[in-house]
Amino acid sequence: MGDRGYTSAFVGRAASGQARASGWRLPIGAKLTLRYTAAIAVTLTVVALFVYAEVTRRVNREAKLLLEVEMRELADELRSAQSPGSSEVERRQVIRERFERLVRTSDPSLQLGVAWLGADGTPLLSAGILTDTRAPVPSSVLRGEETSSLRAVNLGDSYAYLAMAMSVPDGAVQMVLSTERYAENIARIREVFLLAFPIVLLLTGGAGFLLADTTLKPIRSMTQTARRISATHLNERIALTGSGDELDHLAETLNDMLARVEDGLSRMRRFNANAAHELRTPLTALSSQLDVMLERERSAGEYRQVLEDAHGRVHALSEVLDAMLRLARTEAGIAPSDRVPVPIRPVLQNVFDFFGPVAEESDVELHQGPIPDVVVMGDASWLHQLFANLVANAVKFTPAGGAVAVLAELDRNQVSVRVRDTGPGLAPTEADSTFERFNRGKQSQTRPGFGLGLPIAREIARAHGGDIEIERAGPGATFRVTLPIRTGTST
Amino acid sequence: MKILYVEDDPTAREYIRRGLTEHGHVVDVAEDGAIGLELALSHSYALIILDVGLPELDGFELLARLREHDTSTPVLFLSARGEVQDRVRGLNLGADDYLPKPFAFAELLARIQAVSRRRLDDPEDFVLRVADLELDLKAHLVRRAGRTLELTAKQFSLLEYLMRNAGQVLSRTMIMEHIWGYSFDTYSNVIDVHIAHLRKKVDRDFSPKLLRTVKGVGYTLRDPDA
Numbered sequence: 230m231g232d233r234g235y236t237s238a239f240v241g242r243a244a245s246g247q248a249r250a251s252g253w254r255l256p257i258g259a260k261l262t263l264r265y266t267a268a269i270a271v272t273l274t275v276v277a278l279f280v281y282a283e284v285t286r287r288v289n290r291e292a293k294l295l296l297e298v299e300m301r302e303l304a305d306e307l308r309s310a311q312s313p314g315s316s317e318v319e320r321r322q323v324i325r326e327r328f329e330r331l332v333r334t335s336d337p338s339l340q341l342g343v344a345w346l347g348a349d350g351t352p353l354l355s356a357g358i359l360t361d362t363r364a365p366v367p368s369s370v371l372r373g374e375e376t377s378s379l380r381a382v383n384l385g386d387s388y389a390y391l392a393m394a395m396s397v398p399d400g401a402v403q404m405v406l407s408t409e410r411y412a413e414n415i416a417r418i419r420e421v422f423l424l425a426f427p428i429v430l431l432l433t434g435g436a437g438f439l440l441a442d443t444t445l446k447p448i449r450s451m452t453q454t455a456r457r458i459s460a461t462h463l464n465e466r467i468a469l470t471g472s473g474d475e476l477d478h479l480a481e482t483l484n485d486m487l488a489r490v491e492d493g494l495s496r497m498r499r500f501n502a503n504a505a506h507e508l509r510t511p512l513t514a515l516s517s518q519l520d521v522m523l524e525r526e527r528s529a530g531e532y533r534q535v536l537e538d539a540h541g542r543v544h545a546l547s548e549v550l551d552a553m554l555r556l557a558r559t560e561a562g563i564a565p566s567d568r569v570p571v572p573i574r575p576v577l578q579n580v581f582d583f584f585g586p587v588a589e590e591s592d593v594e595l596h597q598g599p600i601p602d603v604v605v606m607g608d609a610s611w612l613h614q615l616f617a618n619l620v621a622n623a624v625k626f627t628p629a630g631g632a633v634a635v636l637a638e639l640d641r642n643q644v645s646v647r648v649r650d651t652g653p654g655l656a657p658t659e660a661d662s663t664f665e666r667f668n669r670g671k672q673s674q675t676r677p678g679f680g681l682g683l684p685i686a687r688e689i690a691r692a693h694g695g696d697i698e699i700e701r702a703g704p705g706a707t708f709r710v711t712l713p714i715r716t717g718t719s720t
Numbered sequence: 721m722k723i724l725y726v727e728d729d730p731t732a733r734e735y736i737r738r739g740l741t742e743h744g745h746v747v748d749v750a751e752d753g754a755i756g757l758e759l760a761l762s763h764s765y766a767l768i769i770l771d772v773g774l775p776e777l778d779g780f781e782l783l784a785r786l787r788e789h790d791t792s793t794p795v796l797f798l799s800a801r802g803e804v805q806d807r808v809r810g811l812n813l814g815a816d817d818y819l820p821k822p823f824a825f826a827e828l829l830a831r832i833q834a835v836s837r838r839r840l841d842d843p844e845d846f847v848l849r850v851a852d853l854e855l856d857l858k859a860h861l862v863r864r865a866g867r868t869l870e871l872t873a874k875q876f877s878l879l880e881y882l883m884r885n886a887g888q889v890l891s892r893t894m895i896m897e898h899i900w901g902y903s904f905d906t907y908s909n910v911i912d913v914h915i916a917h918l919r920k921k922v923d924r925d926f927s928p929k930l931l932r933t934v935k936g937v938g939y940t941l942r943d944p945d946a
Contacts, residue, residue: 547822552906567805582874583900586913613902621907682906 257448258441266434273429277422284418288411289391293379295339296393299331300377300404303343304395307402321354328356340390340407346371347400358384359405370394370401381408447476451483463491496560504553508546515542552681555614559688563608570715571609573644574600577635580616584624592629595620601639603714607693615689616646618682619697619708623650626706639714646710647700654703664697686710721766721836722746726756726782727798728774736769739825745832753777760786765793767836769828770815772799772806780813787814794835798823826891826937833888848883850930851943853922855883864926874899875918882931882941891938915939 306327328343335341335357342359344352350371352359362384369375377395384390384405389412392405447470454467466487467480522535581597588595605612616635623633631651638645664687687697695712723745727733730751737747748763750756754776760768768786772779783795797810800821807818816835819828848855854863855876862869862879871879877899882890890898892908895915919931930941 543822544824548906579900582872583902583907583910583914586917587910589917590913610902613900614906617902617907621910 258438258445261441262434262438265437266430269433270426270430273422273426277426281415281419281422285415288408288415292391292406292408292411293393296379296391296404296406300393300395300402303327303331303404304397304402307345307397325354325356328354332357335406336410338407338410340405340409342403342405344403345397345400346394346403348372353400357405358407359403364390364392364403364405366392366394366401366403370396444476447480451476451480455483458487463487463494500553500557504550507549507553511542511546511549515539515546552685556681556685556688559611559685559692562692563611567608568606569609570604571607571612572602572604573612573637573646573712573714574602576609576612577616577637577646579613580620581635583617584620587621588624588633591624591627593624593627594632595624595635596632597635598637600637601644603639603644605644605693605712606715607712611689611692615686615710616648618686619648619710622682623648623652623706623708626650626652628652640711642716643695643711643713646712647707648710649701649705649707651705652703654701654706655699656702721832722748722764723832724748724750724756724759724763724765724768726750726753726769726774726779727771728752729771736825736828740832743829753779753782757782757785760793761789767832768793768795769832770795770797772797772801772810780809783810783813783815796831796835824891824936826889826934827893830889830891830894830937834885834890834894837885837888848880848886850883850886850941851928851945852926853883853930855880862922864922869921871918871921874914875921878914878918879922879941882939885941887940887942889934889937889940894938 307324324345328345331343332341340358342355342357342362342364344355344359344364346366347353348371350366350368352363364382364384367375367378370378373396375396377393379391379393382390382392382405389408390405391408392403394401394403451467454465458465466484469477469480471477518535518538522532527535577597577600581595585595620633620635627633627650633651634647634649636647636649638647664684683697690697690710690712693712695710697708697710699706700709701707721744723740725733725737725740725747727736727749728751733749733751737749740747748759748765750759753774756768756770756774757777760782770779770782774782777785779797779799783797786793786795791814794816795814797815797818798821799806799810799818807820810818817831819831846856846858848857852865855861856863857880860876862871862876878895881895881898892911895911896902896908915931915933923929923931928944930943932940932942932944934940
């Protein structure tokens with residue numbers, strides 16, 4: 230799949246995403262608002278119920294306490310009023326005055342009522358509301374079995390009252406008070422809540438929706454920018470709000486990703502352009518040669534010659550293609566699952582053995598220093614190729630009488646392999662472009678090869694997490710390969 | 721040799737078939753994996769040549785199924801893909817060799833010879849002999865005309881490989897793969913130098929010359945007088 234194929238797959242996927250987005254869907258802002266409005270509603274309800282229950286409880290307690298206190302005082306007074314010496318009438322008078330004072334000094338809204346009941350329950354004296362109404366009294370209190378009782382009662386027209394009865398000799402004292410005031414208060418609280426509830430929800434919902442909208446605006450602009458970016462329009466980046474928050478972080482990450490994708494695509498384009506160029510030249514030559522041959526009848530010998538030539542060229546072309554593909558593959562890196570432990574020593578030894586005879590033929594001395602016993606995680610075949618390329622290159626560019634040295638050195642968690650030659654080296658301007666593909670350098674124009682050896686070597690080094698650098702450009706070049714080694718064990 | 725050749729590209733199929741027939745082989749062809757498998761299971765072939773990318777049933781699948789019933793017929797893969805993993809996969813599935821396309825026809829011929837020969841090799845041979853050249857695997861010695869020759873480790877392996885396949889042409893690529901394990905062929909001309917050095921030791925001071933260059937293909941070691 231060429232460059233265009235890749236691009237169209239990209240675009241296709243984006244287009245289908247677009248189609249999905251146009252369907253009806255709850256926007257995040259609305260979802261958020263609904264969610265926390267619901268949360269607030271629940272919280273408010275819980276708080277309201279709690280307050281309601283608490284207030285009711287307290288109110289009842291207050292009323293009870295009031296009653297109890299008054300009752301006790303009254304009961305005490307009555308008991309002391311029963312002392313001998315005073316006549317029945319006097320006693321009753323004192324008690325009546327006491328009752329009436331109590332009623333008079335009480336809060337009228339309480340509608341206090343007091344009564345002195347005989348042993349049979351009939352009122353002997355009454356004041357306040359109990360003068361015209363009777364409140365039930367438990368017989369156990371009248372009989373003296375129970376000292377006091379407190380209960381809610383309904384008097385006449387359904388107002389709620391609290392009635393307390395206390396046992397006294399030959400009867401009981403009863404006091405009632407209306408809880409209506411309290412009930413009213415509670416009712417008012419309920420009304421307030423009921424009114425406030427929807428208003429609060431509306432307000433927070435509205436405000437929240439606006440807030441969410443503002444917060445999410447950057448996401449919308451991101452979406453728009455992303456829509457504009459396509460394979461042919463990759464240089465745009467998502468704007469940051471500058472607030473440094475999570476959305477900015479996301480924008481930065483996406484921008485990084487875009488940069489990587491742009492880089493990858495442009496590499497691919499360059500590669501394709503190079504490939505086209507490199508293949509075109511020999512193909513053109515072949516084509517013209519065949520054209521000429523086909524112009525007229527030729528002898529069998531001529532045909533044979535041309536066929537042999539063509540055969541050679543096709544072979545050369547396929548080698549160029551192989552080399553380019555190899556380069557592309559190394560650029561793609563090694564999948565973690567394909568990495569195996571590769572001891573470096575046998576690799577370097579092998580390369581050394583391999584180029585020995587060639588070096589000898591060129592009258593170049595090839596020697597290597599001691600190699601540390603370390604392991605690199607990666608691809609054995611590629612590592613062989615890496616060092617083969619470097620050594621071949623070194624031997625090629627070293628004139629007769631020179632030397633090529635392969636030296637390895639362990640440096641904490643990486644191994645450095647230096648390939649040093651005594652050739653003329655690289656000119657400073659050449660040094661930069663050495664790793665550019667298809668660059669052959671001035672000296673190499675007359676020699677075979679198509680200038681992919683060093684770029685491939687570098688990509689292999691990088692695929693293994695290392696790199697190659699020109700430690701010394703010359704005269705006498707030194708290429709230094711650094712590769713991370715497997716730490717922990719160096720078997 | 722009776723060969724089954726499974727290839728979906730009609731041009732390649734025709735040319736290769738013609739080429740192989742011209743070299744004395746009897747060739748059956750199949751245009752897809754399903755037909756190929758059927759033929760492979762119902763006939764006995766000395767060698768099966770498989771293209772990896774086949775319709776109906778791909779080369780790997782075909783081989784896997786074939787190997788369920790037949791583990792002895794040598795199989796040679798041809799592939800336009802050339803990924804290292806494909807090669808490993810093919811060999812793991814039970815193929816005997818793997819040749820990336822495009823290939824030189826002479827290379828194919830050389831490999832066909834080598835692959836079919838491999839199966840007949842007797843691993844019990846401890847001494848290989850061609851003419852007056854002797855290679856003793858146990859003692860790790862090489863002798864010619866009674867004289868001991870000094871060879872490096874790699875030269876020993878190279879000579880062993882040539883002698884085991886005596887009479888057959890081994891291409892540079894085959895030599896590289898076998899001796900150095902390199903599956904890339906960028907430096908195949910380096911092999912020429914290795915052979916030249918080996919020749920100096922094994923042939924220069926002796927007669928007859930056993931190590932021969934087969935132009936355009938590779939090298940072979942054989943006794944010309946045999």
